[in-house]
Amino acid sequence: MFGFRFAKFQPSEYVMKVKNGEVKRQGVGLSFYYYEPTTSVVVLPVSSVDVPFMFEEITADYQTVTVQGQLSYRIVDYLKITQSLNYTYNLRKNRYISDDPGKLDQRVITTAKVLTKKYLEKVPLKEAIQSSERLASSMKREVVQSEELEKLGVELMSLSILAILPNKETMRALEAQAREEILRQADEALYVRRNASIEQERRVKENELNTEIAVETKKQQIRETQLQAERSVKQKQNEMEQEQLQFNTAMEERKQQLIELTIANHNAEADAKAYEIAAVMNSLQHVQPNVLQAMANMGMNSDKLIALAFQELAENAGKIGQLNISPDLLQGLMSPAPGRDQGGRAR
Secondary structure: OOOEEEEEOOOOEEEEEEEOOEEEEEEEOOEEEEEOOOEEEEEEEOOOEEEEEEEEEEOOOOOEEEEEEEEEEEEOOHHHHHHHOOOEEEOOOOEEOOOHHHHHHHHHHHHHHHHHHHHHOOOOHHHHOOOHHHHHHHHHHHHHOOHHHHHHOEEEEEEEEEEEEEOHHHHHHHHHHHHHHHHHHHHHHHHHHHHHHHHHHHHHHHHHHHHHHHHHHHHHHHHHHHHHHHHHHHHHHHHHHHHHHHHHHHHHHHHHHHHHHHHHHHHHHHHHHHHHHHHHHHHOOOOOHHHHHHHHHOOOOHHHHHHHHHHHHHHOOOOOOOOOOOHHHHHHHHOOOOOEOOOOOEO
């Protein structure tokens, strides 16, 4: 009524009441009466603003990539931003009188785009599509130091890069290259496994051969030890045989000496007997044969005497006319005398 009105604002809005070019009141969520013909109201958002972005850039190897992300900012210096942008609010129509508030998002995105372009111009495609975190960190650092945002009184709260994507043809080429690389790595892994298996088998074979060599070496050592033992036994046997042979030789030599001594004794005895017989023969050389016969018959058995008698009878058979032998005499001669055996020896 009469141009006076009442205005009430939300706690998420920073309000400046301007009259005749001077700020009369300012603060968050104000409510006041104002005179419409002479009063202007500036309304700025207090809360942060989320702005998604997507733009295309060129990498160092002249490949086009699409960068997708989102940033959040808020106004921290309300006087500075009102010096650059018009945030005057039409209370009657409940809207801003200009489109400057919508330009703030574009200015912030433009700043981010410039920094993204600056970064991607230095890296090749493969590195670019894998550098989302590095790009976001670099952009945060550069945006915080940006003079343009400082002049606007804007503070960057967060910035994230969701994706850095090449175009479809390049993506297919990279996919094919990556697929070939994966297949090559799979083949290499297969070859490595095969080589590892072959190497393991070779080690097993070597261990088996080494074991066999060790076993054969041990067998050889055992055989050599056995041969050495047999050699020692044979040496001992040879020594024993040599000792036995020496003993036998000594015994034979002693036997030979004994035989020689026995022969010498026999010879001596024979010489003694020969000498004795020679002496007897010399002594009997001039004795009559009859006397010698009689001396020989002395002490002879009756049987022998009868035999000698018959021998003499036989020698003188030409002189004997007739000889009668009675059966009793013949039986007496044939029967052994008492006290003698059949050979005439005394019992």
